[in-house]
Amino acid sequence: MTSRSAAQPTILERVAAGDPGAVKDVLSRYSALVWSLASGLSRDPHEIEDVVQDIFVDVWRSSKRYDPRVASEATFIATIARRRVIDRRRRAGRRVDPEPLEEELAPGADDPSLRQVDIEDEAMQAKEVLAELSGDRRRVLELSVVTGLTHREIAADTGIPLGTVKSHIRRGLVEVSERLKARRVAHGEDGE
Template sequence: MDADTSRALLSRAIARVTNRDSDALKYVYRHTSAKLFGVCLRILNDREEAEDVLQDVYLSVWNKADRFDPEKASPITWLVSMARNRSIDKLRARGGRVMAGVEEAEALPDTAPLASTLVETDEDRLRLNGCLDQLDPKHAGAVRTAFFEGVTYDALAQMIGVPLGTMKSWIRRSLISLRACLEA
């Protein structure tokens, strides 16, 4: 099954969740939980907290599936964004920060388990990495650290030693460049 078909099936399942279809939620969980758990665990670095956040994410899917718009984002992007944001909120609530050296930001490996080839393909990952490699190395490192490790912009600005406004500008411009690259 190709990636477009997989995305369509996942989008339809989320749409069915809006009607309280528990089988549809099971489908979404089965095809995305490994990836989302990897995102939560990577940010929180605590298995129990990651499991709690993951449960919270699927509860949100159950209650807010009607907010998903397949025209604005792919289903996995929507779900990963939710998992990332919830994990960062949990991290902030406990007063913790993700500590990683700036040198590590440019070469962060993606060790999160893949949910399945239905959700994310190697081609998509290679394309994203290729687009990231076209950015200024500092900017690409900042994007990777913020989005793959869950470091807040404020913490990232402090780690690198630049003003918060500068960091926000780097990330914003980088995301615009990434969007253009990925849409090309």
């Protein structure tokens, strides 16, 4: 008995083999699926088009990994699409919209070398305060803030339940904030 891939290659197997007609076939068959998954990301059609393009680029790159014995082509492509949409959401969530500064800068505050010293000092203080936290709370907070893992990824990596991960992060951030504020007050730096 011959296997399906030996008798007639799938579209993704043809893409992996470099068949130029396969690209058109993939787009024809799966563009609606990919578009519908990408549409959940945004109402902006330009952003959706960008995501769809990124997804199909990933499909071309990943086509050699496709195994019809493991999953259907639709499942394989949908998995790639979901991952790309999730990545986009994460990046969008981390993006900070710049806001104009309303306050007048102090004399010398426009000197980049002074601002760099302030940033380095703040980072050092935050690192010191983070090191003061208890074991699991510190570890979970570092994985979230420093490494950029999601709550679910942290739970999977550490074996700590998801709810506990969220509590550690929330309480850890509050504790770090309170300790930093206490340091500023102790050094007469807090303007409150």
